[in-house]
Amino acid sequence: MLKSDYTVEQLKTEIPVAEYIAGFRDADKFIRFCRECPSYGASWGCPPFEFDAEALLRRYERAIIFASKIVPADPLPLSEVQNFIRPERMEIERRLLDLERETGGRAFAYVGRCLYCGDEPCARLAKLPCRHPDKVRPSLEAFGFDIAGTLDRLFGIELKWGRDGYAPDYLVLVSALFVPAHNTAATSLKA
Numbered sequence: 001m002l003k004s005d006y007t008v009e010q011l012k013t014e015i016p017v018a019e020y021i022a023g024f025r026d027a028d029k030f031i032r033f034c035r036e037c038p039s040y041g042a043s044w045g046c047p048p049f050e051f052d053a054e055a056l057l058r059r060y061e062r063a064i065i066f067a068s069k070i071v072p073a074d075p076l077p078l079s080e081v082q083n084f085i086r087p088e089r090m091e092i093e094r095r096l097l098d099l100e101r102e103t104g105g106r107a108f109a110y111v112g113r114c115l116y117c118g119d120e121p122c123a124r125l126a127k128l129p130c131r132h133p134d135k136v137r138p139s140l141e142a143f144g145f146d147i148a149g150t151l152d153r154l155f156g157i158e159l160k161w162g163r164d165g166y167a168p169d170y171l172v173l174v175s176a177l178f179v180p181a182h183n184t185a186a187t188s189l190k191a
Contacts, residue, residue, distance in 0.1 A: 006073055010067075015154065016061065024146050025146070026144060033141075044136050067174055088173065093110075104179075107137045114132075151174065
């Protein structure tokens, strides 16, 4: 996809992790949605996890939430959405992992197909460890966070859905970096 085919607006906000958990996390509700997805238990980026998600989240003090609003220049067929957002997703995930290393934090990426195994099925299907544990990160949804509520209340953006075979006027990729206490490293998705 050429950069001229779309524009991207990068937004960022910070919230204390405890406040984000209290106001935006309903693990029972959102993990129920995950169970309906064919990736549930079939991808290392998806639940159920082999660790205590609540304990992991509480290790961090600040949640830096990123919203990457992508506006296609032309109507986009739903069948092309994953290919369309792939370049932005790859760049954002690369930068999130850099920020994770710089801050000692924990990155949260996106729902969807893993970017790192190509056409290979996830090793989890064969009960093998992840081939790319240094890169694969779960989404906020996989930890029970409400993305529609996050977009609405923290960014003033309505989550829109495609219809009639086309994507909405804009797509938003929501990611995050949870940062430990007293870390003041610069945190931006721009390289």
